[in-house]
Amino acid sequence: MAEVLDTQKHTDAYASHGIEAIAVDAVNSDAHRSLFKAREKIHPKRVNGTFRRVKWAVMALTLSVYYITPWLRWDRGLNAPNQAVLIDFPARRFYFFFIEIWPQEVYYITGLLILAAVSLFLWTALAGRVWCGYMCPQTVWTDLFLVVERAVEGQRNERIKLDRAPWGFGKLRKRVLKHAIWLVIALATGGAWIFYFADAPTLAKQLLAFDAPAAAYICAGILAFMTYMLGGFAREQVCTYMCPWPRIQSAMMDEHSLLITYRLDRGEPRGAHKKGEPWEGRGDCIDCKQCVAACPMGVDIREGLQLPCIQCGLCIDACDDIMTKIDRPRGLIAYDTDLNIARRQRGETPQFRLVRARTIAYGAVLVLVGAVMAFALLTRRDFDMSVLHDRDPLYVKLSDGNIRNAFTVKVVNKARTGRAETVRLEGLSGATLSGIGLIDAGDGTVHIPVDADTLQAARILVTVPRASLAGERTPIKFVDSVPDEDKSVTVDSAFFGPAP
Amino acid sequence: MAGKSPKIDSVTGVEIREHEWDGIQELDTPTPRWWLWVFLACCIWAVGYWVVMPAWPLPSGYTKGVIGWSQRANVVRDLADLAETRKPLESQLMTADLSDIEKNPAIFEFAVASGRAAFKENCAPCHGSGAQGALGYPNLNDDDWLWGGSLSAIQQTITHGIRNQDKESRFSEMPAFLRDGILTRAQVDDVVEYVTQISGQKADAAVAKRGAEVFGQNCVSCHGSDGRGDRSVGAPNLTDAIWLYGGDRASIRQTVSYARNSSMPSWASRLSPATIRALAVYVHSLGGGEPEIAAVPGPKAP
Numbered sequence: 001m002a003e004v005l006d007t008q009k010h011t012d013a014y015a016s017h018g019i020e021a022i023a024v025d026a027v028n029s030d031a032h033r034s035l036f037k038a039r040e041k042i043h044p045k046r047v048n049g050t051f052r053r054v055k056w057a058v059m060a061l062t063l064s065v066y067y068i069t070p071w072l073r074w075d076r077g078l079n080a081p082n083q084a085v086l087i088d089f090p091a092r093r094f095y096f097f098f099i100e101i102w103p104q105e106v107y108y109i110t111g112l113l114i115l116a117a118v119s120l121f122l123w124t125a126l127a128g129r130v131w132c133g134y135m136c137p138q139t140v141w142t143d144l145f146l147v148v149e150r151a152v153e154g155q156r157n158e159r160i161k162l163d164r165a166p167w168g169f170g171k172l173r174k175r176v177l178k179h180a181i182w183l184v185i186a187l188a189t190g191g192a193w194i195f196y197f198a199d200a201p202t203l204a205k206q207l208l209a210f211d212a213p214a215a216a217y218i219c220a221g222i223l224a225f226m227t228y229m230l231g232g233f234a235r236e237q238v239c240t241y242m243c244p245w246p247r248i249q250s251a252m253m254d255e256h257s258l259l260i261t262y263r264l265d266r267g268e269p270r271g272a273h274k275k276g277e278p279w280e281g282r283g284d285c286i287d288c289k290q291c292v293a294a295c296p297m298g299v300d301i302r303e304g305l306q307l308p309c310i311q312c313g314l315c316i317d318a319c320d321d322i323m324t325k326i327d328r329p330r331g332l333i334a335y336d337t338d339l340n341i342a343r344r345q346r347g348e349t350p351q352f353r354l355v356r357a358r359t360i361a362y363g364a365v366l367v368l369v370g371a372v373m374a375f376a377l378l379t380r381r382d383f384d385m386s387v388l389h390d391r392d393p394l395y396v397k398l399s400d401g402n403i404r405n406a407f408t409v410k411v412v413n414k415a416r417t418g419r420a421e422t423v424r425l426e427g428l429s430g431a432t433l434s435g436i437g438l439i440d441a442g443d444g445t446v447h448i449p450v451d452a453d454t455l456q457a458a459r460i461l462v463t464v465p466r467a468s469l470a471g472e473r474t475p476i477k478f479v480d481s482v483p484d485e486d487k488s489v490t491v492d493s494a495f496f497g498p499a500p
Numbered sequence: 501m502a503g504k505s506p507k508i509d510s511v512t513g514v515e516i517r518e519h520e521w522d523g524i525q526e527l528d529t530p531t532p533r534w535w536l537w538v539f540l541a542c543c544i545w546a547v548g549y550w551v552v553m554p555a556w557p558l559p560s561g562y563t564k565g566v567i568g569w570s571q572r573a574n575v576v577r578d579l580a581d582l583a584e585t586r587k588p589l590e591s592q593l594m595t596a597d598l599s600d601i602e603k604n605p606a607i608f609e610f611a612v613a614s615g616r617a618a619f620k621e622n623c624a625p626c627h628g629s630g631a632q633g634a635l636g637y638p639n640l641n642d643d644d645w646l647w648g649g650s651l652s653a654i655q656q657t658i659t660h661g662i663r664n665q666d667k668e669s670r671f672s673e674m675p676a677f678l679r680d681g682i683l684t685r686a687q688v689d690d691v692v693e694y695v696t697q698i699s700g701q702k703a704d705a706a707v708a709k710r711g712a713e714v715f716g717q718n719c720v721s722c723h724g725s726d727g728r729g730d731r732s733v734g735a736p737n738l739t740d741a742i743w744l745y746g747g748d749r750a751s752i753r754q755t756v757s758y759a760r761n762s763s764m765p766s767w768a769s770r771l772s773p774a775t776i777r778a779l780a781v782y783v784h785s786l787g788g789g790e791p792e793i794a795a796v797p798g799p800k801a802p
Binding site: 398436 | 740
């Protein structure tokens, strides 16, 4: 203990308000953290209140989404997987409810990542590290691991006592139980992840029968190990040392961003307070350190905004509880802005500006990217074509003097039924199309039969009379269409011949 | 050192080394524990590796390791596995009727893929990587065939070759009309003019008329009375736009005077029947392949 504040006088002062005196250091705050020191374990104190309830709800929601999603079914008809969300690597398909994405459409995933990034920017500009404090898997799983720790080893004081206690049967029993539950959660976490990559019920049966592919066990094992390490041991160090987001996010915040703030204009000067003493000439902070004890990151919010603070709101709950007990207004620690602290100190009224240039810009980018993605998704075709000119040889002279070029054409059929795609050539007079496996439609076009949900490669031979070539290179277009649809795919290419 | 108690850094609690450079001193920080353990684990691993895997060079070879792992043996096994996986399609390719191969996508794609690979390895040096040919080496993409462009004709040509020691090789020999004294220089010039004319190029009609007589007496037995050639003897069609040795007067004069008679090796002893069949399918698929019925068309009647 670097600091021993709980002298008898202080203890009495807190007792007069019915508050337990706590000896706690903000071991991970910017002021105390040192790269030369070994990590000091943090024992967060349980708090109750609005933000704790919000966090419970978010935890329940995010964990449910994570564990349940692979089990949702979605009927796509015969010969297609019926898993709602599935990343099918062997078949190279990504299924998301009614959306099916092929590898060449991976830009939709890019768009999704851009959307995620920009929405992260927007939230951060509006209300700080909302993601870190409530939704980040590291926060959620650490919280879950803490629930287990608390259930097995007891509240903060008991946990500290247990840490210091010599090894005995009782300590061993609690430790084994805690780690066993952690490992079960970790295995369930790693196990749930792999269900996104294969048919969940099938894989579950295989896993239990020790019949699943080695990759499944290895992936689940690695993820389980990471969950166990990050949630059980690394905890706040992940946010403090490993994660890049705390370093980036400060660029998105400004003086108008709502941040979890200790209102020093109201709290200072702080000091112990005995029930019945006047409040005049001092701040509302009684320096009870409940906010520090509650903090899972081991910071002291009263030192101001700092890197390890994930803005989870638990110190607000802790402080509000105290403010109620000492009969002062709640909100000594609250979502507030740096600007308002300064304004209050100058005697001005607080000002909230959620709509400002920064948030408008982020919002506009969000809407724009979302609109582009939605448009692309709604107007996308269920067929496609690519054309590659054969280069070896570039052209072939035939016995009657005609010139022939060969093209490797790949047609894609994303429909659930097989069909024939029609390929037409534009830009060359007198051209005839032929090829092995193609059906000559008789009107100058060829039909390429394609099975359902697959890609068919075909070699199209294009023959033209020498006279219809004006130069060595004639620009042409291939047009791909399917029956009963207005859409078509046009691919630019070129026809090569000898120099005239 | 002796007698002196070490200086301890107040921040880290680590000993300070004695050496001093311009007032800068170093901490004697011990190696991190995790690093030490990883290092020791690697040492133990290495010892185990020597025992299990091939490791130490010896004058007479090397230590083989207890599991007998060998890169060479792995390659042999992988190649055997590959041959095993190809077997079903290969046997289908061998048993399928030639005219049915293109109708069966599975066999066709297998044949084209393996044929393409075999072509690049064995045929490309003469016929070019894309089978585009060169002067004296036929372009296999076009529709002009010396010995026939059906699958069976191509297969026959690849198997036994042209003008070589193979007993079943395709064979014919064009006389060197000038060198062997069959024709005079003037007669050669006349027949060259005639060939230029029937191939659709500009020619002196009077000279060509004289040449037609020479052609009728010396060339029709192989090239046909209309000059369209005869595939049974590998005589090229002289009326089309494709020339193996060039279609200008100088080239034709060279051909008539000294003959060409190039050869192609027999591949039966070097390639497996399945590879030859795959090659035939590949060459046939390039664009000039002819249907089976028209395998060996005789010279057209005048």
